[in-house]
Amino acid sequence: MSVTVKIPTQLRTVTGGEAETVVDEVTTVGEVLDGLYDRYDGLRERIAEDGDLRRFVNVYVAGEDIRFLDGLDTPVEDGDEVTILPAVAGG
Amino acid sequence: MPVEALKCKECGERYPLEAKFVCEHCFGPLEVAYDLSGLDPDETRRRIQSGPSTIWRYSDFLPFDRRPRTALAAGVTPLVRADRLAERLGIREVWVKNDAANPTHSFKDRVVTVALAKVRELGYRVVACASTGNLANAVAAHAAAAGLESYVFIPADLEEQKVLATGVYGTRLVAVRGSYDDVNRLCTQLSGERDWAFVNVNLRPYYAEGSKTIAFEVAEQLGFELPDRVVAPVASGSLFTKIARGFEEWLQVGLLSGDLPTFNGAQAEGCAPVASAFEAGRDVCRPVRFPDTIAKSLAIGDPADGPYALDLARRTRGSVTAVDDDEIRAGIRLLAETTGIFTETAGGVTTAVLRKLAEAGEIDSDERVVLTITGEGLKTLDAVRGTFETHEIEPTVEAFESQAEASPVHASA
Numbered sequence: 001m002s003v004t005v006k007i008p009t010q011l012r013t014v015t016g017g018e019a020e021t022v023v024d025e026v027t028t029v030g031e032v033l034d035g036l037y038d039r040y041d042g043l044r045e046r047i048a049e050d051g052d053l054r055r056f057v058n059v060y061v062a063g064e065d066i067r068f069l070d071g072l073d074t075p076v077e078d079g080d081e082v083t084i085l086p087a088v089a090g091g
Numbered sequence: 092m093p094v095e096a097l098k099c100k101e102c103g104e105r106y107p108l109e110a111k112f113v114c115e116h117c118f119g120p121l122e123v124a125y126d127l128s129g130l131d132p133d134e135t136r137r138r139i140q141s142g143p144s145t146i147w148r149y150s151d152f153l154p155f156d157r158r159p160r161t162a163l164a165a166g167v168t169p170l171v172r173a174d175r176l177a178e179r180l181g182i183r184e185v186w187v188k189n190d191a192a193n194p195t196h197s198f199k200d201r202v203v204t205v206a207l208a209k210v211r212e213l214g215y216r217v218v219a220c221a222s223t224g225n226l227a228n229a230v231a232a233h234a235a236a237a238g239l240e241s242y243v244f245i246p247a248d249l250e251e252q253k254v255l256a257t258g259v260y261g262t263r264l265v266a267v268r269g270s271y272d273d274v275n276r277l278c279t280q281l282s283g284e285r286d287w288a289f290v291n292v293n294l295r296p297y298y299a300e301g302s303k304t305i306a307f308e309v310a311e312q313l314g315f316e317l318p319d320r321v322v323a324p325v326a327s328g329s330l331f332t333k334i335a336r337g338f339e340e341w342l343q344v345g346l347l348s349g350d351l352p353t354f355n356g357a358q359a360e361g362c363a364p365v366a367s368a369f370e371a372g373r374d375v376c377r378p379v380r381f382p383d384t385i386a387k388s389l390a391i392g393d394p395a396d397g398p399y400a401l402d403l404a405r406r407t408r409g410s411v412t413a414v415d416d417d418e419i420r421a422g423i424r425l426l427a428e429t430t431g432i433f434t435e436t437a438g439g440v441t442t443a444v445l446r447k448l449a450e451a452g453e454i455d456s457d458e459r460v461v462l463t464i465t466g467e468g469l470k471t472l473d474a475v476r477g478t479f480e481t482h483e484i485e486p487t488v489e490a491f492e493s494q495a496e497a498s499p500v501h502a503s504a
Contacts, residue, residue: 009283010113047118055375055398056101056118060276065393068380083280086113088120088395089292090221090275091327 001025003032003076006083014042029059030072032082047084058087094154097296098124100399108154110213110293120395121296123154125340132345139311146201146304152340153304154297159208162236165200166304168192170312173462176429180449184459186318188309189432195232195256196467197225197388197435198330202301203233206290209297215288216240221278222291223271223326223388224253225466230290231260242287244274250387252470270382272393295329295395302330306337309461310347317349320454322445323463324437325356325365325411326389328396334463335403352461354403356411357444359384359436363413365397374401385416385474386436388466410453414443420474422446426464433468441465 002024007015015021023035037044047057052072059066060083066074076082097106101119112121135151142148142158146166150158169189177185193200203226210218219242220230227243234241243257247266258264267274275292282292290298310317317338325331335354341347358366361384364376376397382390394400404411414422419436422443427433434442445462448454468475482495 006280008279010115010118013115046116054118056113056120056395058276058393065272065378065380067378085276085279086118087393088113088118089279089282089289089295090271090393090395091291091329091391 001027001078003078003080003082005032005036006081008085010086011043011046011084014040014046027075028072029061029066029074029076029082032076033059033072056087058085059083060085092151092156093125093127093130094156095124095126097121110215110288112293112295123296123300125152127152127340127344130344135344136315136346139307146204146301149304149307152307152337153205154300155208155212159211161204161208161233162238163194163200163204163233165193165204165301167308170309170461171430171432173430176426176462177460179425179429180446180454181456182449182454182460183457185445186309186313186459186461187426187430187432188305188461188463190305190463190465191432191434191438191467195225195228196470197229198302198305198463198465199225199229200233201304202226202298203229203290205301206288206294206298207233207237207239209294210239210288210290211237213288215286217242217285217287219278219281219285219287219289220244220291221271221275221289223390224249224257224470225388226291227253227257227264228470231257231262231264234262235260244278246271246274246387248387250471250473252472256470270380271391272378275391275393299329299333302333303337303340305330305463306334307341310338310341313459315346317347318352318461319458320353320355320409320460321463322355322357322441322448322460324389324441324465325358325394325400326391326437327394328356328365328400330463330465331356332396332399332403335407351407354407354409355444355448356400356404356409357441358411358413359386359389359419359440360413360415362386362390362392364392365394365400366411366413368397368401369404369411374398376401384419384436385471386419386440387471388435388437389440410448412444412447414440414447418443418447420478423468423474424478427468432464434464435466435468435471436474437466438464438468439474
């Protein structure tokens, strides 16, 4: 079971320029992010704080904001696309 | 000019003045930082008073090294003393800041003027935005005037008047099947992949600065004095917080003295993430998934500046208050009947919140209140449809006297 993660430009300095990556063997958004933290040094402190996402970070599963789902416990299915985006645009 | 850098509102990290809106360290929003310590208040006031009749008279407080010139200007809109409205509400002094009197009839001309000046400076060829309508009008018009290509992204269910008043300028109009927040997410994604200036995404730190000019104008029009209270709409929270920032900067320089006014934010019940958080005592907003209100220009379910709007309302002993669609329609009518100003649904929200505060006894009888009217009634005509009667008669004096004269003005009172 694997999901594709879309990395925003603001985080590509820590992913070595990668805009997209695949994470295997995960069942929740939290596990997807843990997989990314293991892979990329410096990612965790940029988007997470005290075990939760920072308040200006949005995460979407198949286009749906995880705050309307189960947050970090939101289940992911094989082939899902997880998107991380800054929440400070618009208006 | 005092502009210095971009600075993260969360962690304070500084960045050069580029097309950047997110802190790479903590994902916080960036805003423009100034060093105002070198501004002498008397000299600054003279420079303002001898400046052009546009927002550029306040260039000392805008993010440019030199006063820019733009094809379509904005600002210096009327501040109207509204004695009949004040009397109806039992308040000493109400002033209406009528920002419908801008080139595309909303406050968005201010922010877009600033953004487009920055676009020119940074050398972009294509301008874009995610809009609930008023911004769409402004971006399309200002891009046309400047000879720039533009893409305007709107929710597909927007009011027809706002769609028509955007398309006419020759923009590429993209109607997205989804809410404003879907449009905003799409534009945030595109801004990472296209070398375009999205005025309210990658240029947002500069764009937002334009809203400070409402505060500068209000203070200048009051004779360099502060009002006691400001009532303004809250969508993303950017306008609301930047009006306060404008007053704070002038207090810091010494152009004004006294305390920051009380700030009351206005939202529609059908999309009130900030008002709900205020009511519940929370400092973060729970997003609204399916906004449902006639005030579409305020229908942002996930407000970027929500936490800062909450903080401002609390530290000035104000509030963020919501009103329902009937109160919004009544607010539009109240303003029209007492001031001759016809505002769109967002202005109905703001007027209705002022009324609600007055009726709840929140406003002291000796206060000077500023009501921020951000847009034009002709853009949301459906909101007033069916609220009055037209009397069709034969062209005779008898018909007029028997069927129309002295009949009720409104369909329902």
